[in-house]
Amino acid sequence: MSEPDWGRLDNYSQFSDIPGDLHQAFKSLRRKYYIPPTTVRDPTRFGSVHFPEIAKLEATSVIQTDFLPRLRNRMNSLSSSLDLSAIFEHPESQFELMWQSKCDVAALLDQIQSATFVISSYHTPFQADVQHHMELKRLKMFTIREKIEGLISNKICQVVGDFQRFLRALLYQKQTLSELAVLKQNIDAGFTSSLASIDSTMAWLTPPVLELVQDGWPSQRAGMDIQLNKFLMIIDPNTGLNEKIPRFIGVPSRARFIGLSELVIPVIKLSRTFFHKLSNIFFEKI
Template identity: 25%
Template structure:
């Protein structure tokens, strides 16, 4: 373990370089974003090895070696096997990460947030449906009752679907399924932006639905103004500007031009952007038709 620590100190000296460096695009696998990820993985390996050692110490302390019976129920070997197998798997995962693409490194950070976006999509659908199997799984109070709130929620559903579709297209279900080069012209700041984009999108979607829920329940004396709702939808649209540019400038060019998928992904992102602009403008047009949500 001391050898591993020495190697990591050389590759990623303390204090760690900022993972938001904008001048390391030439460092390939040694960009600060990648070395920070590697350092985190190695720290986890060290923790797992320590757990194995602690488990062994406890086992030895519990054994009275002079009185051990052949009938003694000793389950510790199974514990060791599970801990060791898990650690070996994580070591293998860490080694493979070194050869993975920067898109793969970013996706590792956003995977969990896609599930949260799916949750918000279900939440929005349940809020406007009247009679479906999905609806019957939820309390009747979850359905919106005010006409404008229902209409705005119906308009936000395509925006949430487009948000999810963007990340699915970049993920292992889409572009990341192709054998991409391990490094691009991106710097660590751009990789970080891509890796955190799904989290930012989810938070904005959740806040938007919270505002719609608040508008649906607000008393007449204290109405919700549509300004805050329009700001959230504009925030959501703006959060795709950098990831979309990164995809077009750095990720699509990784696919050789002779590969039909090169033009496919280039055209797909252009079409996606058009659909997102149209969906956002439809929402804003309706939201701006009044300054407050009528009761």
């Protein structure tokens, strides 16, 4: 059987127009570790493949040796350029706030490294062929891997991008005061949206425990919540309506996802604190 239409799958798993370095890295990993189904009727074709240790190391290496160093350099360059006397002419009493902000940058990057390391361990290649791609898309059957990948490539990268946009605006001073105020408001709303999105994602990924007896599937189907139903089963388009059976995706325990959210959410909150600190220093001065 031929390989999937990677272009379609890449577009399907991309949540926004912010691809990010991690999304690109995982796209290449998906191709490298793809295992084609043996037959059209292969019952394991939708199963999650065990993520090889070498692939985990490779993903972590991309994060540690490429993404994080470049991110750290960019952020340190921006923060070290914030010469208060030259740019904002703050009184000396404000220097402590600025140095604390630099410490926040280092803490933020350390938390991003911890979060991305943990998240990368959840990533598994996804098996799907072109025949079933549209069925999956129609049902919005986003897998755990795609949800986690979305958190990495969009939420964290978006927050860092918001930092950079505002810092550049302050450093270059090309915007008017009203434009900066609007930018500040929009970025603040973005932080709130990011936190809400992560909260809803974690809730979506931790559904209540539901035991299904495969032999009793037809009689249980009518009383089951339809959205939870779609999450827990994969509908095989090759079978008739009455023959559709649940396919379990191997949902990790709630505790593991709670631990994951405890790493990701502080990254966003720390980012928001850092942003507020810098923007408040600026707006209080002018």
